[in-house]
Amino acid sequence: xxxxDKNAVEVRGLVKHYGETKALDGVDLDVRExxxxxxxxxxxxxxxxxxxxxxxxxxxDAGHAVVAGYDVLRQPRQLRRVIGLTGQYASVDEKLSxxxxxxxxxxLLDLSRKDARLRADEMLERFSLTEAAKRPAMQYSGGxxxxxxxxxxxxxxxxxxxxxxxxxxxxxxxxxxxxDEVRRMVADGATVLLTTQxxxxxxxLASELTVIDRGRVIANGRVDELKAKxxxxxxxxxxxxxxxxPAMAAAVADAGLDGLAGAQAVLDEGxxxxxxxxxxxxxxxxxxxxxxxxxxxxxxxxxxxxxxVFLAITGEKTLxxxxxxxxxxxxxx
Amino acid sequence: MSAVTITAAPAKALPGxxxxxxxxxxxxxxxxxxxxxxxIKQDPESMFDAVLMPIVFTLLxxxxxxxxxxxxxxxxxxVNYVIPGLMAMMGMNIAMAVGTGVNDDFKKGVMDRFRSMxxxxxxxxxxxxxxxIGRMLVATAVLLGMGFLLGLQIHTSVLELAAxxxxxxxxxxxxxxxxxxxxxxxxxxxxxxxxxxLVLMPLQFGSSIFAPPTTMPGWLQSFTDYNPLSNxxxxxxxxxxxxxxxxxxxMTLGWAAVITAVTAxxxxxxxxxxT
Numbered sequence: 001x002x003x004x005d006k007n008a009v010e011v012r013g014l015v016k017h018y019g020e021t022k023a024l025d026g027v028d029l030d031v032r033e034x035x036x037x038x039x040x041x042x043x044x045x046x047x048x049x050x051x052x053x054x055x056x057x058x059x060x061d062a063g064h065a066v067v068a069g070y071d072v073l074r075q076p077r078q079l080r081r082v083i084g085l086t087g088q089y090a091s092v093d094e095k096l097s098x099x100x101x102x103x104x105x106x107x108l109l110d111l112s113r114k115d116a117r118l119r120a121d122e123m124l125e126r127f128s129l130t131e132a133a134k135r136p137a138m139q140y141s142g143g144x145x146x147x148x149x150x151x152x153x154x155x156x157x158x159x160x161x162x163x164x165x166x167x168x169x170x171x172x173x174x175x176x177x178x179x180d181e182v183r184r185m186v187a188d189g190a191t192v193l194l195t196t197q198x199x200x201x202x203x204x205l206a207s208e209l210t211v212i213d214r215g216r217v218i219a220n221g222r223v224d225e226l227k228a229k230x231x232x233x234x235x236x237x238x239x240x241x242x243x244x245x246p247a248m249a250a251a252v253a254d255a256g257l258d259g260l261a262g263a264q265a266v267l268d269e270g271x272x273x274x275x276x277x278x279x280x281x282x283x284x285x286x287x288x289x290x291x292x293x294x295x296x297x298x299x300x301x302x303x304x305x306x307x308x309v310f311l312a313i314t315g316e317k318t319l320x321x322x323x324x325x326x327x328x329x330x331x332x333x
Numbered sequence: 334m335s336a337v338t339i340t341a342a343p344a345k346a347l348p349g350x351x352x353x354x355x356x357x358x359x360x361x362x363x364x365x366x367x368x369x370x371x372x373i374k375q376d377p378e379s380m381f382d383a384v385l386m387p388i389v390f391t392l393l394x395x396x397x398x399x400x401x402x403x404x405x406x407x408x409x410x411x412v413n414y415v416i417p418g419l420m421a422m423m424g425m426n427i428a429m430a431v432g433t434g435v436n437d438d439f440k441k442g443v444m445d446r447f448r449s450m451x452x453x454x455x456x457x458x459x460x461x462x463x464x465x466i467g468r469m470l471v472a473t474a475v476l477l478g479m480g481f482l483l484g485l486q487i488h489t490s491v492l493e494l495a496a497x498x499x500x501x502x503x504x505x506x507x508x509x510x511x512x513x514x515x516x517x518x519x520x521x522x523x524x525x526x527x528x529x530x531l532v533l534m535p536l537q538f539g540s541s542i543f544a545p546p547t548t549m550p551g552w553l554q555s556f557t558d559y560n561p562l563s564n565x566x567x568x569x570x571x572x573x574x575x576x577x578x579x580x581x582x583x584m585t586l587g588w589a590a591v592i593t594a595v596t597a598x599x600x601x602x603x604x605x606x607x608t
Contacts, residue, residue, distance in 0.1 A: 055449040077352065080451040091442030093368060095375040100368075107364035108452050110357055136375055152446065 007066075008033040008160050008191035009054065014063035016049050016215075023049035024060065025215035031160075031208075036182070036192040038206030038223075040199070046215040047195035048088065051164045054193070055085045068159045068191075084153030084161045084190075088168055091149055094138035098129050098148050101137060102155060109156040123151040127181065143174030150181050161185060163194045167201060179204055211313060219313045224303065233301045235282055237272040240295030248272050248294050257284050276301075353453045361452040365460030373464075383427060383468045387476035390419055394543060395483055402544050409484050416480040417497060417569035418542035421562050423472045424505025425537065429529045431465045432512030433522040439607065455601050462509050469505050473498055488575045497572040500585055504565050507589035510596040517603045542566045561588035 009031035016024040023046045031037040041047050052058045054067055056076040065072045070079035085091070092101045099120050106116030124130045127147040132140060137148060146166065153161060163182065167175040182205055186192055196202050202209055203223060210220040219226060239248055245265040249272055252263035260281055263274045276282050282301070289296060353361070373379055399411035435458070438444050447457050477485070487494055512529060519525045539553060540546075540562040546554050557563045561584070568581035 055445075057445060057448055077451060080449055083449065085446065085449045087442045087445050089442035089445075091446040093372070093443045094441070095372040096368060100371055104364050104368050105446075105450075107367075108361055108447075108450055110360065110451075149442075 006033045007031060009037070009065070009067050009193055011050075011054070011065045012063055014050070014053060014065055015061045016046075016053060016058065017061055022215045024053065024063075026063065027212065027215065027217055029210045029217060029220065031191055031193050033191050034186070034189060035208065036186055036194055036206045038202035038209045039193060039195040039212060040197070040202050040209055041195075041212040042197060044214075045212045047212065048164055049215075050212070051085070051087075051162045051193070051195060055083055055162050056080060081156075082159045084156065084158035086146075086149045086153045086161075086163050086166055088165045092137050092145065092152055095136055097134050097136050098124060098140070098144075098151075099133040101148060101152060105152050105155045111155075119155055123155060127151040141174075143170055143177060146170060146174070146178055147181065150178065150185075154185065157188075157190075159191060161190050161192045163192060165195055165197065167196075167198070175201075233276055233282075233303055235274040235276050235285060236298075236300045236302060237274070237286075237289070237296055238270055238298040239272065240297045242267070242270040244294055245270070245272055248289060251292050251294070252285055252288065255288050257281060257288070260285070353451070353456075358453050358456060361456045362460045362463065365447075365457055366463050369460060369464035370467075373468075379430075380468070380471070382430065383472040384475055386426060387419065387423060387472050388479055390422070391416070391476065391479040391483065394419070398543065412480060412483045412485050413488075413574055414545075414570065415543060416476065416485050417573050418540075418566040419476055420473055420497065420501045420569050421504070421540075421565040422537055422542055423476060424469055424501045424565075425508055425533060425562065427465055427469045427472055428505050428508040428512050429526070429533065430468070430512075431461055431509045432516035432519075432525045432529060434461060435513050435516035436519060436522045436525050439517070454605050458513055458600065458604060461513070462506055465509055466502055466506055469502055470498070473501065487573055489573060493572040497569040500568055500572070500582065501565065504561070504585055504589045507592040507596075510593055510600050514596050514600040514603060517600060517607055536560060536562050540566060561585065561592075564588065 007030045009029070011027055011029045014024050014027040015022075025046075027046070027050060029037065029039070039047050039050065049058065053060045054065055054072060056072055056079055059073065067079050068082040070076075070082070072079060092098075093104070096104065102120035102123050103116050106119045107113070111119060121130075121133075124133050127150065129144060129148060129151065132144060137145060140148065150163075150166070166182070167178050170178065179201070182192060182194070192205075194201075194205060206223060208221065209223050209226055211218050211226075237248070239245060245267055249263045249265035252260070252272070252274060258281075260274070260276070263272055263285075265272050274285055276285065286296070286299065394415050395408050395412055399408035399415070400406070403411040403414070438457075444457075448454060512525070515528060516522075516525050519528065540557050540560045542562060546557040546563070549557065564581045564584040565588075568578055568585050570576070571578045571581065
């Protein structure tokens with residue numbers, strides 16, 4: 001398929017300095033058409049500046065960026081026709097009702113009065129806001145506001161959607177709602193560039209990841225590739241009979257499979273953990289247990305978390321894990 | 334990696350390409366005017382200045398200073414002096430609100446949305462001005478209503494009254510660009526208000542709005558003579574009461590043209606660059 005090879009966003013050597021601060025210090029990245037690229041990085045890494053450059057809100061100092069075929073510097077007007085932007089702060093008019101906001105956006109996008117009305121109704125329905133349609137947005141909950149924001153970004157069915165930390169500050173349930181919406185947008189054919197500080201969010205939504213720190217790209221690739229680069233998977237096996245756990249661990253350890261580090265039986269959880277580096281090892285371990293006559297109730301593999309990935313790449317902790325460490329220490333103290 | 338070639342990009346946008354047509358521009362401004370009007374509907378208190386200020390000022394000036402300026406029991410004559418003056422002042426006070434409004438807007442994400450949309454960036458500002466002109470007309474209507482209650486008489490014709498109103502609106506609209514520029518430059522809405530008051534007070538009181546400058550010291554008279562608010566007040570006064578209008582009308586229009594020519598491009602440029 002040719003469309004897989006087409007890039008909806010191409011960024012080369014993008015630089016933006018604010019005085020001494022190098023918000024972007026030569027960023028390269030690609031987003032393939034119809035996919036989600038997660039741009040992952042701690043606070044102050046340059047994620048928001050990147051999004052603002054790509055959506056023509058600020059001009060880069062150097063470098064090039066092309067979005068949906070339009071150059072951000074040379075063709076900003078055309079570019080604005082094909083993008084949608086949802087920033088960290090709700091970009092809707094809080095004094096206007098949900099419906100009025102969407103109708104206004106429709107008119108600004110040159111829809112006729114009738115089409116703008118229909119589109120506003122349609123989007124409210126789709127984002128489950130019909131009941132709140134007439135209330136001013138300032139009375140909306142955080143999740144509703146964010147949904148309205150996404151709806152506003154989707155009015156013009158943009159080819160490329162920029163989501164700058166779309167779930168920051170939302171509770172887990174609302175966050176899941178936003179994730180579902182993003183998945184639907186992608187299913188409808190949109191290309192999404194999503195910035196996030198949350199490893200879980202990138203894992204949930206993105207097929208590819210670019211990790212940035214202090215304005216530079218420090219890693220990129222498919223989510224699973226990145227994880228595999230950092231460390232292998234762990235195979236989790238739940239035996240039919242928990243009493244067999246020690247015997248299973250011994251059997252795997254004694255088999256002397258090539259490159260296998262060993263196996264650990266965790267009796268509390270009723271699970272056998274086997275770190276593996278390849279699919280062959282996985283097959284070999286499962287095959288061995290089958291040949292020896294052990295009953296297996298459940299098998300799963302666990303990839304290292306993206307927090308661990310970030311730590312491995314930068315040698316530094318991310319802000320979110322620092323905070324949770326601090327909380328853990330405070331709780332311990 | 335894909336085969337999209339990236340040619341060396343000039344730093345400037347290509348002229349003409351993807352330009353917003355006039356009809357689309359008018360439609361966008363219309364949608365944004367509607368937005369500002371809906372904001373007022375949602376927050377009626379924002380009309381207090383336009384509705385209450387003319388009432389309070391008229392009562393205060395006519396009854397507190399009227400007697401002193403025109404002689405006791407002679408407030409009637411002062412009504413015809415001060416109401417046209419207050420028309421000039423109203424425009425300035427309403428224009429001030431546009432600065433704080435623009436400043437507030439920029440604190441909110443909605444400005445990012447407008448700026449990332451395919452609309453002329455000036456349309457956001459023009460819509461604001463259109464709505465403020467509407468507010469000015471409301472304020473002027475209240476002011477004239479108060480004036481008629483207190484005995485204001487039009488010695489000329491409705492046509493000249495309309496000309497006086499039109500002149501105040503044109504001048505007020507030109508002042509809005511100054512306040513928009515201030516609103517885009519200052520950090521907070523409070524700071525905008527502070528600076529605006531500092532400029533407004535001497536301009537308003539050092540003019541012929543409230544009292545004839547003939548009793549003022551010479552140095553102040555030369556200030557009031559060149560104060561555009563004096564020109565506007567004199568023009569409105571003579572349009573309503575009869576008298577020579579040509580000089581003051583042309584002076585006022587000249588000021589409005591110069592102020593707009595200088596500050597409007599600066600404000601739009603500032604608006605474009607603001608991040």
